[in-house]
Amino acid sequence: MLQLDKLVLTEPGFRLVADFSVPMGARVAIIGPSGAGKSTLLNAIAGFVQPEAGRVLWQGQDLASLSPGERPVTILFQDQNLFPHLTIMQNLALGLSPRLRPTPEQLEQVAQALARTGLAELGNRRPAELSGGQAGRVALARALLRARPLLLLDEPFAALGPALKADMLAMVAEVADATGATVLMVTHDPKDAQRLGGQTILVADGTAQPPEDTARLFANPPKALADYLG
Numbered sequence: 154m155l156q157l158d159k160l161v162l163t164e165p166g167f168r169l170v171a172d173f174s175v176p177m178g179a180r181v182a183i184i185g186p187s188g189a190g191k192s193t194l195l196n197a198i199a200g201f202v203q204p205e206a207g208r209v210l211w212q213g214q215d216l217a218s219l220s221p222g223e224r225p226v227t228i229l230f231q232d233q234n235l236f237p238h239l240t241i242m243q244n245l246a247l248g249l250s251p252r253l254r255p256t257p258e259q260l261e262q263v264a265q266a267l268a269r270t271g272l273a274e275l276g277n278r279r280p281a282e283l284s285g286g287q288a289g290r291v292a293l294a295r296a297l298l299r300a301r302p303l304l305l306l307d308e309p310f311a312a313l314g315p316a317l318k319a320d321m322l323a324m325v326a327e328v329a330d331a332t333g334a335t336v337l338m339v340t341h342d343p344k345d346a347q348r349l350g351g352q353t354i355l356v357a358d359g360t361a362q363p364p365e366d367t368a369r370l371f372a373n374p375p376k377a378l379a380d381y382l383g
């Protein structure tokens with residue numbers, strides 16, 4: 154279980170509070186107006202933003218003393234941060250072997266992640282030689298390899314067309330199934346939230362609301378959500 158215990162996040166002129174839990178294995182969309190604090194919330198869970206007060210706990214453990222790399226978290230951004238001079242296979246292997254001396258077993262793991270994300274033929278290409286959809290798949294292959302229990306997605310597919318985005322969302326669900334990950338995904342598109350199924354956290358007016366059943370929330374939106382949806 155992910156627990157945000159009386160969490161307070163602040164930036165100059167900005168304050169967000171969150172006080173709720175997310176059950177293990179949940180698939181949760183995070184929606185809300187621009188600047189409401191969705192990315193800040195994910196970054197606090199990932200350890201890139203220090204809370205002003207309160208705690209982030211995973212399975213009862215306070216994550217405060219863990220650096221981002223030590224947290225049980227994979228975070229994917231829109232910009233996938235691949236090294237341009239390395240092949241896709243090398244970029245993925247880097248996650249398992251930071252000095253790029255992967256063992257045969259690690260290479261096999263990389264090959265499997267590529268196959269699973271439909272990239273088996275593209276392992277020797279460099280990032281610049283990939284389409285947006287293929288780059289999105291590489292990000293998911295990375296998440297598969299890391300197999301961390303918390304998968305945080307910050308609008309990773311915003312730049313993709315509707316069909317590709319639907320594909321990617323299906324693949325997120327597959328990765329979550331394969332790794333048992335709990336998924337939190339920021340999106341501006343209510344359809345993404347509905348496609349992800351599960352629950353939705355509304356971030357608005359300085360509060361990240363506890364997750365609610367997505368279908369129920371959209372069927373009867375509170376004012377902040379109705380205003381956002383327009």
Ligand SMILES: Nc1ncnc2c1ncn2[C@@H]1O[C@H](COP(=O)(O)OP(=O)(O)OP(=O)(O)O)[C@@H](O)[C@H]1O
Nearest residue numbers: 164165166167185186187188189190191192193194
């Ligand atoms: N490093 C920072 N320094 C100062 N202010 C920041 C910093 N990061 C974020 N903020 C401010 O915190 C607030 C929340 O930003 P955040 O990016 O979390 O919102 P968001 O809901 O993800 O927005 P969007 O949907 O536009 O991406 C904004 O007012 C933003 O300007």
